[in-house]
Amino acid sequence: MAMPPLVAPGPPLSGAERARYARHLTLAAIGEDGQRRLRAAKVLVVGAGGLGSPALLYLAAAGVGTIGIVDDDTVDAGNLQRQVAHRTQDVGRPKTASAADAVARVNPEVTVVEHRERLRADNAAGLVAAYDVVVDGADNFGTRYLVSDACAMAGKPDVWGSVLAFDGQLSVWWAGHGPCYRCVFPEPPPDGSVASCATAGVLGAMCGVVAAMQVTEVVKLITGSGEPLVGRLVIHDALGASTATLPLVRDPGCPVCGDAPTITSLVEVADCARPAEVGEPAPLVSVLDLAAELDGPRPPVLVDVRESSERAAAAIAGSVHIPMAAIRDGSYAGQLATGGRVVVHCATGGRSAVAGRILAEAGYAVRDLDGGIAAWRSARLPVVGATGG
Ligand SMILES: [Zn+2]
Structure with a gap:
């Protein structure tokens, strides 16, 4: 289902902007109107890691006017295999500073806002409120729930992606238009049941595949182009070179976006802990x-x-x-x-x-x-x- 553009167009483009974005301007679904919307848009990227790094570069190149970056980590040598916004000489620097420099190299017209902090229950609502759409590049379940919950409560789209080994997934969670993350993943996995990227490894290029698809969804949402990935899940299997799209629906019993919500303010969700649910997990x-x-x-x-x-x-x-x-x-x-x-x-x-x-x-x-x-x-x-x- 097509949706109206998320962001109103800003002032007309300058001559330099017309030249820079010429390949966008010739696309009927973007054009000058869409490019003005992109320049007026504010996108928050949670995590300047495997997904956030390539996403930031493509958002900057696309001419998104304001990019916020949330991360409290520093660049480690082991990040460089996939976190392409950071360079060898950035090891040891805060990821937000390194990523802000990378954005400036690609497109100095973009305003970067560094949020050098971890997304938490007490800052998530304020961060999300300042942006039109959120790109979730988090590497842990606790942050994913926080991003989804904060977006659901603010009525903003959460462009979520996940990569592990050779597999990638993405969807657009948007309460009011489709399911939220909790509708489909109602609780974190039991401790130890899911390998993390740290233990299972991840093909660097898979981050680029999923992040580029996330940015594509962001551009579609901002400009009102095509059919956003709301209520659908893309699953990419790199080894099999296959991509599947599954339909998803809102859960009326969802504690956040359901008919009778039980979670009405932001709460921290432990990464792998078991919340108060009946019984033991089934084998x-x-x-x-x-x-x-x-x-x-x-x-x-x-x-x-x-x-x-x-x-x-x-x-x-x-x-x-x-x-x-x-x-x-x-x-x-x-x-x-x-x-x-x-x-x-x-x-x-x-x-x-x-x-x-x-x-x-x-x-x-x-x-x-x-x-x-x-x-x-x-x-x-x-x-x-x-x-x-
Ligand atoms: Zn929900």
């Missing part, structure tokens, strides 16, 4: 193990906890549909034999982690599909639906 099952069990003599009941529109696009054959709302209010009981073997899945594993706890607490021998239908599709396993095959 994970891999997509390959599940595929073998479904073909075997005693297949488990596979429960898809996503919404109908997500299932219509792609579903695993034979799965039973019990959306999260029914899992939460207990109305699923008639659909599942007590004590039966159950596997729950969602898009990427966020919602199913919660569903797994609830069903385990209710006495089911439940397991949680690791990575959801996104991992299933990455493994080239078949799906049924509009985008199946």
Whole structure:
């Protein structure tokens, strides 16, 4: 669904600006009007790291007028493999200072605002309020929740990206127009269940792939071009050279943007800690193990906890549909034999982690599909639906 431009156009371009942005001006979807909107826009980049570094360079080159950079870290030699805004001689400098210099080298007309601090519950709302759109380049779950929550409460779009190893994901969370991060990832993963970039490694160029797509979404939002990635998740698998787009929907039970919000002021979320939820996390099952069990003599009941529109696009054959709302209010009981073997899945594993706890607490021998239908599709396993095959 197309959306109106996020930012009103500023004054007419100068001759020098016309020359600099000539390749934008010839694009019908941007043109002089769009370039004036970009120059009037204020974009906050959270993190001047793997995603933030290339994002800053492209935002500057695109002529975004004001770029804010939030980071409290200093440049380390181990950053240089992917954090392309920083140079060898910047090692030891604050990342905001190094990134501000990089932006100035690309485009001295851009105003850079350095926020040399960590995004926290007590400063996030003020930071987000000063900008039109936020690019989330955070490398930890706690900051991602804060960015999403602050944006949801301020009604601003959160252009989120994530990279790990050879895989990348991105979406635009925008409460009021589509789901927020919590709708899809309702709680941080249990401690130790998810590898971080520090332990798993990351292909440097993957950061560039995802960051460039994030900036593309920012430009689309500011200029009102195309169809923003609201309510959709892009999953890029570099080793398989494949990209999939999954539909996502708002969770009416979301604690931040749902019908009856329970989180109404910003709170810190621990990176990997377990929030107050029922039960223990259900054990994970891999997509390959599940595929073998479904073909075997005693297949488990596979429960898809996503919404109908997500299932219509792609579903695993034979799965039973019990959306999260029914899992939460207990109305699923008639659909599942007590004590039966159950596997729950969602898009990427966020919602199913919660569903797994609830069903385990209710006495089911439940397991949680690791990575959801996104991992299933990455493994080239078949799906049924509009985008199946
Ligand atoms: Zn939400």
